[in-house]
Amino acid sequence: MQKKIPEAAIRRLPVYLRVLDELIEDGVEVTSSADLAGRTGLSSEQIRKDLAYFGAFGTRGVGYDTCLLNRRIKKILGLTHPAKVALVGVGNLGTALIRYNLAQPKDIHITAAFDADPRKVGFRLGELEVQDPERMEQVIRSQGIKMAVLTVPAQEAQLVAEQLAVAGVEAILNFSPVKLKVPGVYVQDVDLTIELQSLAYYTNGAEAAVSGKV
């Protein structure tokens, strides 16, 4: 084992990945922490430190080889070959996420979709067909899926999360406004209502209210 890696650093790796993809696309072979800083809005020290957590990828006096760094980060994230993801809950948001992913799959492929509504089962989105949740465990196991996106209504989220865990899922991206408790599974919450509501604070009206001027 090595020194512990900040969670925040891991969440920045995909940012570097995206910028590196663009640089490689443009034929740029070498970059620097300062260049990456300009393109990401982060500081150059932070970028160097983030990368150094995983080893020394750069060359002093020169910078970072874009292709090499890209490969290294993909390896760290476990994206050397595309990761398969299951999505459960093909409502508005689930459908949008599937279409979005089918349009631009960035090393992540939604390869299975489930919905409990019988009217949705059999519905096709590109090559993807919505399946009955009955088949969930079997499909997830046979495809070796380790990640899931959860876009079901709040009251079903905990149960579905447990079923996913049983089927072998190790990480869940949870869009339901519920705190999931699933031992051994990493859960990342994305809550759009929270994002919108907390945004309101940064509006002048709210700040004024806090300092007691309204």
Add this chain to the structure above:
Amino acid sequence: MQKKIPEAAIRRLPVYLRVLDELIEDGVEVTSSADLAGRTGLSSEQIRKDLAYFGAFGTRGVGYDTCLLNRRIKKILGLTHPAKVALVGVGNLGTALIRYNLAQPKDIHITAAFDADPRKVGFRLGELEVQDPERMEQVIRSQGIKMAVLTVPAQEAQLVAEQLAVAGVEAILNFSPVKLKVPGVYVQDVDLTIELQSLAYYTNGAEAAVSGKV
């Protein structure tokens, strides 16, 4: 002014708001930091501290009045009357967010939607009609809109953000994979590709790769 309030605390306020709504719905009149902790997955100390940043809302030996606390948090966030939001970019994700918001508007209402695609202009979603971006500044000004959701393609994001700022928008929820630079505007990024890619790290395959076992 008062002691500085952690950004993290502000992002937790909507969580408290949701739990309080549920408690009030169930007729519960008093709660405690320990009870809220159980319902949110946070620690009771953290909850007390978060609330104390904004003043003393509780009663020692008793707890917090659910209705009062709910009102106070709404006031802090500037949600005493529903906040109006403009959404720009009515693609898959934008449409899903509008439908989601129309279905369950939590003190936040998307009251204007814009898309540059002439085929989308005039399209109706509930009472909402997609408008030409030409009208954006005028509509945002006349409605007094201060918040916007940005779901346009990456290459248009910076320009649209600047137009929003000119129109008087003070806070943007940005779904585009671009670092926006708009002085004086608070930008909160939500990047679904980053969420998915970083999720992959928490899968056993990736962790093993980092520690060099693969």
Add this chain to the structure above:
DNA sequence: CACTGTGAATTGATTCACAGCT
């Protein structure tokens, strides 16, 4: 007595500053 509110201690993340390669 039970629960809040809060300084003090701790833990975690970022920034600084510079030594070390190429």
Add this chain to the structure above:
DNA sequence: AGCTGTGAATCAATTCACAGTG
């Protein structure tokens, strides 16, 4: 000379522990 890699310092957030109060 130029840029990385990193210990030390700073800054931010969380947790601890307990005094204060209805």
